[in-house]
Amino acid sequence: xxxxxxxxxxxxxxxxxxxxxxxxxxxxxxxxxxxxxxxxxxxxxxxxxxxxxxxxxxxxxxxxxxxxxxxxxxxxxxxxxxxxxxxxxxxxxxxxxxxxxxxxxxxxxxxxxxxxxxxxxxxxxxxxxxxxxxxxxxxxxxxxxxxxxxxxxxxxxxxxxxxxxxxxxxxxxxxxxxxxxxxxxxxxxxxxxxxxxxxxxxxxxxxxxxxxxxxxxxxxxxxxxxxxxxxxxxxxxxxxxxxxxxxxxxxxxxxxxxxxxxxx
Numbered sequence: 001x002x003x004x005x006x007x008x009x010x011x012x013x014x015x016x017x018x019x020x021x022x023x024x025x026x027x028x029x030x031x032x033x034x035x036x037x038x039x040x041x042x043x044x045x046x047x048x049x050x051x052x053x054x055x056x057x058x059x060x061x062x063x064x065x066x067x068x069x070x071x072x073x074x075x076x077x078x079x080x081x082x083x084x085x086x087x088x089x090x091x092x093x094x095x096x097x098x099x100x101x102x103x104x105x106x107x108x109x110x111x112x113x114x115x116x117x118x119x120x121x122x123x124x125x126x127x128x129x130x131x132x133x134x135x136x137x138x139x140x141x142x143x144x145x146x147x148x149x150x151x152x153x154x155x156x157x158x159x160x161x162x163x164x165x166x167x168x169x170x171x172x173x174x175x176x177x178x179x180x181x182x183x184x185x186x187x188x189x190x191x192x193x194x195x196x197x198x199x200x201x202x203x204x205x206x207x208x209x210x211x212x213x214x215x216x217x218x219x220x221x222x223x224x225x226x227x228x229x230x231x232x233x234x235x236x237x238x239x240x241x242x243x244x245x246x247x248x249x250x251x252x253x254x255x256x257x258x259x260x261x262x263x264x
Contacts, residue, residue: 027056030115032125039129041104047129049111050099057117059096067110067126076102076111104131135195137236140258147172149250159237159259160230166216172242172253174211181207181229190225190238195262198234202227214242214255236260 034051041047053059065073102111108131114124145163147153153163160179167173176182183205192198205227213224224239236259243254 027117027119027121029121030055030059030117030123032113032115032123034125034127036127038127041129041131046101046103048099048101049127049129050097051113052095052097053113053115054095055115055117056094057119057121058094059115060118060120061116062098063114063116064100065112065114067112073112102129104129107131134197136263137193137195137198137260138263140238140260142256142258145174145255145257146252148252153253158230159228159235161228167212169212170215170217171212172214172216172255174214176209176228179228179230181227182209182211183227184208184211185225185227185236187223187225189227190236192236192260195234198227198236198260202229202234211239214239214253216253217244219243233261 031054032051033054034049039047039049053062064076066076067073098113109129110126111129112124112126114122116122143155145153145155147163156162156174157177160177161174161182162177163172163174165173174182181202183202185201185205189201192201211224211226214220214222219242221241222239226237226239228235228237238258240256240258242256245252245254
């Protein structure tokens with residue numbers, strides 16, 4: 001079994017309503033139900049597990065374990081108290097809602113939840129959680145490419161690009177400057193989540209050499225998706241819009257972009 005890193009960030013038992021009937025003798029052991037039969041974690045590894053525990057006698061303790069291939073259990077968290085009252089007044093007992101958050105970096109792990117009621121009856125149930133292999137991309141970050149008059153533009157060097165001139169058709173001429181590849185992708189590729197998928201998309205695309213779609217003569221909105229490879233790193237770039245202004249220093253062209261890169 002691959003090594004799986006699990007971090008529990010919260011376990012919360014939420015409850016509303018009031019249960020007023022008395023407990024009966026010979027109560028049934030707790031019944032655990034996960035909201036999903038199994039869980040697959042996207043890039044980044046974070047997921048929330050939710051479900052319910054039905055208990056005639058009322059819950060006393062809930063414990064959570066990671067179970068390896070040999071069946072050995074590693075306890076992850078212990079809960080000995082609950083906030084409020086049971087969430088429902090079921091026909092056969094009290095029902096408690098639960099949630100816990102965890103991170104699974106790679107591989108598949110079995111997560112077991114074990115509930116003990118106030119009559120010391122114990123029930124366990126296991127769910128499979130599969131972590132996505134690979135590295136997540138960061139959330140979109142905003143920055144600006146700015147060119148004032150005939151000066152070289154700023155803000156492009158991290159992507160291995162340069163903008164030192166405009167074309168006669170009055171468009172910005174974005175060229176490679178250290179980048180080993182510059183490609184234009186489809187709009188849907190902005191939704192790529194993993195670095196490995198970005199690498200695949202860029203490697204399969206053709207190098208465009210330069211990007212010349214932004215007007216140097218008028219403000220405009222864009223949705224062009226670019227990507228570069230610079231110093232061995234892949235960057236996903238969205239060209240958002242452009243702004244043009246004039247001052248004593250000359251004409252200033254701003255190209256507002258968003259970008260994603262491999263998460264740390």
